[in-house]
Amino acid sequence: MNSNQSIDENNMRKSIYDFADQMDEAVSIGKKIELVNDYSFISNVVICGMGGSAIGGDLAKSLINDSLRVPIIVSRDYSVPNWVNDKSLVICSSYSGNTEETLSAFHHAKSKGAHIIGISTGGELSRLLAESIYDRVSIPSGLQPRAAVAFSFIPLLYLLNVLNIIDKRVLREINSSIEKIKSYRNIYCDKTEDNPTCKLAKQIYETIPIFYGESGSTSSIALRWKGQFCENSKMLAYHNDIPEMNHNEIVGWQENPELLKHFSILWISDDSINPRNTIRYNSSKELIKKMVSHQETIKLDGETFTERFLHLLHFGDWLSYWCALMHHTDPTPVEKIDKLKDVLSKTS
Secondary structure, three states, X not given: OOHXXXXXXXXXXXXXXXXHHHHHHHHHHHHOOOOOOOOOOXXXXXXXXXXXXXXXXXXXXXXXXXXXXXXXXXXXXXXOOOOOOOOEXXXXXXXXXXXXXXXXXXXXXXXXXXXXXXEXXXXXXXXXXXXXXXXXXXXXXXXXXXXXXXXXXXHHHHHHHHOOOOOOHHHHHHHHHHHHHHXXXXXXXXXXXXXXXXXXXXXXXXXXXXXXXXXXXXXXXXXXXXXXXXXXXXXXXXXXXXXXXXXXXXXXXXXXXXXXXXXXXXXXXXXXXXXXXXXHHHHHHHHHOOOOOEEEEEOOOOOOHHHHHHHHHHHHHHHHXXXXXXXXXXXXXXXXXXXXXXXXXXXX
């Protein structure tokens, strides 16, 4: 057993490495989606989920903002919005099928007469869906929810296409990106000087990282990276969006200068960024440069926004992985979440 394996006892490395293969499998699942019920009168969509399941909704929205035919929101709550009605589609996404907030939202949506579709591996959600003859997209089990991200957003995109809510463009771009992701993973998976994720991890693993993305494009990547650092690296991390950050948070980079020296900032950018936001990124970076331990703009290669977006997603997973190993911590266990779930199960 090498030193990495002795730390990564549950083999998170394989789960991250397999992302492109999971994309392949997720595409196959998406292509086979067949719906029993009628959704022709849907006027809005609510995606209900938590953690690794909810992020699928955020990622999907970023990829389809320019092709949506009805409004979509992602809800992380025990209930659905008050405006949900019989023309609403509520997509309940729970990897385990037992997420209590999502199960509660299911019952609330049902009480409001909403149409419901589930995405899950099984559990109580699948039982409830079958009981009410609701449609369900079944995804593979056996992974940590955060390591099953391909299954939380790719079948969702195919589902939205079947429902005629989006066109096929993003689906074609996902398919054409898979081989590129396979080539990137072979750069990011080993601890070498040529691996930019490992090199960057060395610069930030002893800091509190903050990820800034552009609203509507890379903002969901910033959110995903924050979650991955908290769960994989066991590090506190934070995120916000440009331009919103320029209207409040940037002023906070002033007092407690000794504390601010322990922060690092990664600005997540892309070729598609609004030119005004490019100015905001560069100016904000200049204003803050003397306050923080390290800051860097992350802008990756890819022929389409979809490919670059998936590249950023994969890059962040590896970055969190290498930070975990530099802390000599197993990326997989989430003990505090498990303890919270245990407390909640005894009070239900």
